[in-house]
Amino acid sequence: MSTGTNWRQYAACIGIDPRAFFPVGYHARAQVNAARRVCATCPVRQQCAAFAIEVGEHNGIWGGMSQQELRQKRRRFRARTDTTSPKPPAKKREPAKCGTxxxxxxxxxxxxxxxxxxxxxxxxxxxxxxxxxxxxxxx
Ligand code: SF4
Ligand SMILES: [Zn+2]
Incomplete structure (x- = not known):
């Protein structure tokens, strides 16, 4: 997944007030839901969420996900990618052959x-x- 932003041209939120995706205050919950509805129709929401995770965005709705959801996804992503020394595949011992x-x-x-x-x-x-x-x- 690249950090490029070419995907933005396909974003369903083009032309929508970006503030809609940065919920604040009393109406935040309703705002989140509205933003999610836009993201749900968005063809690039995977890229959008991946971008937010890669650049460490700490505000707003990205790829239909709240910050809490993005944090969870980020943790899982790290757990997957931050393995300092991946285990080498277990060396398979040749099974003993018959006739030996x-x-x-x-x-x-x-x-x-x-x-x-x-x-x-x-x-x-x-x-x-x-x-x-x-x-x-x-x-
Ligand atoms: S997923 Fe949502 S925030 Fe991201 S580009 Fe699509 S519509 Fe915009
Ligand atoms: Zn045998």
């Missing part, structure tokens, strides 16, 4: 039936261990 000793151990962990390739891989590893002192297949 890791697969065999996975079967044990998850108490699933040990399939033939895994049983074989485990036996092979055991035999290697007996022969060579390591479960690693020799290169």
């Amino acid at each position: 000793r890791a697969g065999y151990q996975k079967h044990l962990r998850e108490k699933t039936e040990i399939c033939a390739p895994c049983r074989q891989a485990n036996t092979d590893a055991d035999n290697r261990l007996r022969r060579t002192g390591t479960t690693k297949a020799s290169a």
Whole structure:
């Protein structure tokens, strides 16, 4: 979303007294409602609200929203964008493949039936261990 103001030319409030969008005093509530009705027909109310949030407007109705609503939206917006260090996506561990000793151990962990390739891989590893002192297949 850009802070440009090109959207203003499409604003439904063009030609309306801008004071209508800065409610004050006794008639403020009625004024807010009137302003909202104009904004409701406005094709650029998203841009308008985004603009008010970006520039930190602290007065008036923008995009059909009162200052209170804009503040809430601003907070949510900040919460979304002010993450100083976004978490890197969790590194997915390769699931243990069947036919490996890791697969065999996975079967044990998850108490699933040990399939033939895994049983074989485990036996092979055991035999290697007996022969060579390591479960690693020799290169
Ligand atoms: S949303 Fe409302 S205040 Fe904003 S440009 Fe449209 S009519 Fe004007
Ligand atoms: Zn398996």
